[in-house]
Amino acid sequence: MSTACDFQALSALDFESWAAALRARVEQKADAALPRPSGGALDTLFEAMRYAVMGGGKRVRALLVYGAGTLAAAPAAALDEAALAVEYVHAYSLVHDDLPCMDNDTLRRGKPTAHVKFGEAAAMLAGDSLQPEAFERLAMTGLSDAQVNALTRTLARASGAHGMCGGQMIDLASVGRRISIDTLRQMHRLKTGALISAAVRMGALCGDPARFAVLEDDLSSYSAALGLGFQVVDDILDVTASTAELGKTAGKDEASDKPTYVSLLGLDEARALAGRCGDEALAAVARMRARPEAAREGLQRLEELSRYIIRRTC
Amino acid sequence: MSTACDFQALSALDFESWAAALRARVEQKADAALPRPSGGALDTLFEAMRYAVMGGGKRVRALLVYGAGTLAAAPAAALDEAALAVEYVHAYSLVHDDLPCMDNDTLRRGKPTAHVKFGEAAAMLAGDSLQPEAFERLAMTGLSDAQVNALTRTLARASGAHGMCGGQMIDLASVGRRISIDTLRQMHRLKTGALISAAVRMGALCGDPARFAVLEDDLSSYSAALGLGFQVVDDILDVTASTAELGKTAGKDEASDKPTYVSLLGLDEARALAGRCGDEALAAVARMRARPEAAREGLQRLEELSRYIIRRTC
Numbered sequence: 001m002s003t004a005c006d007f008q009a010l011s012a013l014d015f016e017s018w019a020a021a022l023r024a025r026v027e028q029k030a031d032a033a034l035p036r037p038s039g040g041a042l043d044t045l046f047e048a049m050r051y052a053v054m055g056g057g058k059r060v061r062a063l064l065v066y067g068a069g070t071l072a073a074a075p076a077a078a079l080d081e082a083a084l085a086v087e088y089v090h091a092y093s094l095v096h097d098d099l100p101c102m103d104n105d106t107l108r109r110g111k112p113t114a115h116v117k118f119g120e121a122a123a124m125l126a127g128d129s130l131q132p133e134a135f136e137r138l139a140m141t142g143l144s145d146a147q148v149n150a151l152t153r154t155l156a157r158a159s160g161a162h163g164m165c166g167g168q169m170i171d172l173a174s175v176g177r178r179i180s181i182d183t184l185r186q187m188h189r190l191k192t193g194a195l196i197s198a199a200v201r202m203g204a205l206c207g208d209p210a211r212f213a214v215l216e217d218d219l220s221s222y223s224a225a226l227g228l229g230f231q232v233v234d235d236i237l238d239v240t241a242s243t244a245e246l247g248k249t250a251g252k253d254e255a256s257d258k259p260t261y262v263s264l265l266g267l268d269e270a271r272a273l274a275g276r277c278g279d280e281a282l283a284a285v286a287r288m289r290a291r292p293e294a295a296r297e298g299l300q301r302l303e304e305l306s307r308y309i310i311r312r313t314c
Numbered sequence: 315m316s317t318a319c320d321f322q323a324l325s326a327l328d329f330e331s332w333a334a335a336l337r338a339r340v341e342q343k344a345d346a347a348l349p350r351p352s353g354g355a356l357d358t359l360f361e362a363m364r365y366a367v368m369g370g371g372k373r374v375r376a377l378l379v380y381g382a383g384t385l386a387a388a389p390a391a392a393l394d395e396a397a398l399a400v401e402y403v404h405a406y407s408l409v410h411d412d413l414p415c416m417d418n419d420t421l422r423r424g425k426p427t428a429h430v431k432f433g434e435a436a437a438m439l440a441g442d443s444l445q446p447e448a449f450e451r452l453a454m455t456g457l458s459d460a461q462v463n464a465l466t467r468t469l470a471r472a473s474g475a476h477g478m479c480g481g482q483m484i485d486l487a488s489v490g491r492r493i494s495i496d497t498l499r500q501m502h503r504l505k506t507g508a509l510i511s512a513a514v515r516m517g518a519l520c521g522d523p524a525r526f527a528v529l530e531d532d533l534s535s536y537s538a539a540l541g542l543g544f545q546v547v548d549d550i551l552d553v554t555a556s557t558a559e560l561g562k563t564a565g566k567d568e569a570s571d572k573p574t575y576v577s578l579l580g581l582d583e584a585r586a587l588a589g590r591c592g593d594e595a596l597a598a599v600a601r602m603r604a605r606p607e608a609a610r611e612g613l614q615r616l617e618e619l620s621r622y623i624i625r626r627t628c
Contacts (some may be wrong), residue, residue: 033478035475041483041484041487041501042480042483042484042496042499043481044483044487045475045479045483046475049475065541084585093442095547096438096442098416100415101414101415101433101434101435101438102435102438119415120415121415121416121486122483122486123485124410124413124415124416124438124477125486127442127485128407128441128445128474129474129475129479129480130474131445131446131474132440132445132469132470132471132473132474132477133470133474133475134576135449135466135470136467136471136474138466139463139466139467139470144459145458145460145462145463146459148459148461148463148466149453149459149462152449152452152453152462153450153453154467155446156446156447156449156450156453157446159446160355160442160443160444160445160446160447160450161349161359161360161363161443162349163446163448165359165439165443166356166359166443168439169355169358169359169435169436169439170355170356170357172435172436172439173355175357183355186355186409187355204594246441274520278626288568295585
């Protein structure tokens with residue numbers, strides 16, 4: 001089965017089918033790429049890594065890699081690796097965030113969290129192991145060394161102290177405190193936004209560098225708006241959706257006295273903000289329509305992704 | 315001050331002075347490279363990262379980067395970044411290993427462990443943040459994209475499930491159980507050996523690729539022997555040295571019923587094994603003497619390093 005071939009076939013699909021096909025593809029690629037238990041001393045670690053990455057999730061970040069990659073006409077094999085890398089980092093962050101010393105949560109994607117299932121030490125090591133595994137995936141893209149380095153730098157920057165980990169730190173420090181809307185924005189720009197922006201950027205970096213250079217600014221606006229919108233919607237859903245719908249504990253923010261867009265702005269104003277984020281993302285796509293470097297199908301996918309992220313109900 | 319210049323000046327120094335100068339250099343480079351608290355929301359995270367990396371340690375891995383780099387006539391600026399990257403990964407692993415859900419230790423390098431000082435969540439996030447920071451350092455070496463990729467792959471492979479994290483997993487699973495000498499070797503080959511081998515390989519990878527190719531096999535033998543010897547000596551010191559000498563809790567292995575080379579082989583046989591490791595490392599250096607690609611000063615430093623590691627008393 002040629003990878004390029006079945007990727008091409010996706011272009012005819014409507015958004016829901018496209019997303020479903022790519023979710024299945026991520027699952028299959030992760031299954032093939034992650035170390036597999038084989039009766040040895042490392043089996044628990046391998047099982048915990050697989051448990052963390054596989055078996056569900058919306059795969060928003062992987063879809064953004066594929067969407068931006070389609071825009072930049074990137075090779076499918078490279079996008080597969082970049083999508084895995086981003087999902088590995090996201091998965092590790094969930095495992096660590098769920099640990100008792102962090103958010104202490106027991107339910108994730110409708111299943112027991114990794115430390116509940118495998119113990120804290122194995123969960124922590126599984127998270128620790130997924131980080132270098134993500135960077136190894138980027139070395140497997142088959143792209144030029146310069147592109148691999150750009151991908152590596154993008155993922156590293158988005159996931160560390162100036163990105164995702166920094167956001168989680170502010171989050172933990174904010175529990176039970178009044179923070180300003182600016183601090184809340186900074187927290188989410190780092191905690192969620194950085195990796196979402198990295199996903200978009202990485203998808204496009206897998207394409208031709210000259211094409212990337214032309215699209216870079218508009219893609220940054222697109223992903224910044226989307227990252228903010230994603231978090232605002234998450235905060236709204238924490239209030240309005242049930243635990244069963246979310247697959248994770250609902251009402252958690254209020255119960256743990258966490259500041260959110262809803263607690264700071266109220267539900268109506270939070271919804272209006274999410275709407276404005278969606279508009280901004282669509283405006284960035286509209287600007288790229290004027291660029292011959294932007295592949296038509298990619299524009300369509302990015303538009304669909306922004307609607308999906310802003311209008312999702314769980 | 316030119317970086318190349320002050321590095322050159324080191325060549326005249328005896329081993330102790332060379333090591334001391336490079337330790338100071340690592341400290342200074344880490345101080346300049348690590349994010350600095352500035353009165354913002356991320357200060358605790360930045361402080362915990364600096365605490366984890368700075369302020370001591372033997373810097374064995376950094377010294378191996380510099381030693382192998384000297385052998386391969388690598389540029390000083392590249393070695394500085396590679397040394398930082400390896401030390402960041404080592405430092406993060408110590409912070410995570412010391413956490414209550416892992417080895418639950420309170421003393422490290424003569425100071426309270428990071429989670430005792432900053433809390434578990436901040437310690438964990440500091441560790442998590444140091445991993446991508448390490449990969450970012452490799453992108454700063456100024457080497458060719460191909461060399462940076464080789465460095466990235468080497469560090470990623472050594473630190474993940476098939477390296478350091480895998481070794482820690484076996485370690486945790488072995489507490490209170492009888493394991494074979496083969497399992498013990500596998501555990502340490504992964505837990506300690508992988509990163510030590512990576513340090514040697516990374517130093518040499520910073521040099522000319524053709525030179526690296528010629529030296530690769532002998533360097534692998536050298537670092538494998540050294541990695542094993544390092545751990546055997548560590549196990550010996552846990553029995554024979556005091557907490558004050560070690561700067562970490564002595565007698566910990568026996569107290570926690572951990573299998574060690576001493577518990578499996580006895581003290582005399584463990585000492586003999588350490589000696590054989592040292593001999594093997596020296597034999598690999600002797601083989602490289604016949605290679606015009608091996609810089610003389612580097613051979614000397616690798617010889618000195620193997621003596622230092624095998625004969626150290628704390």
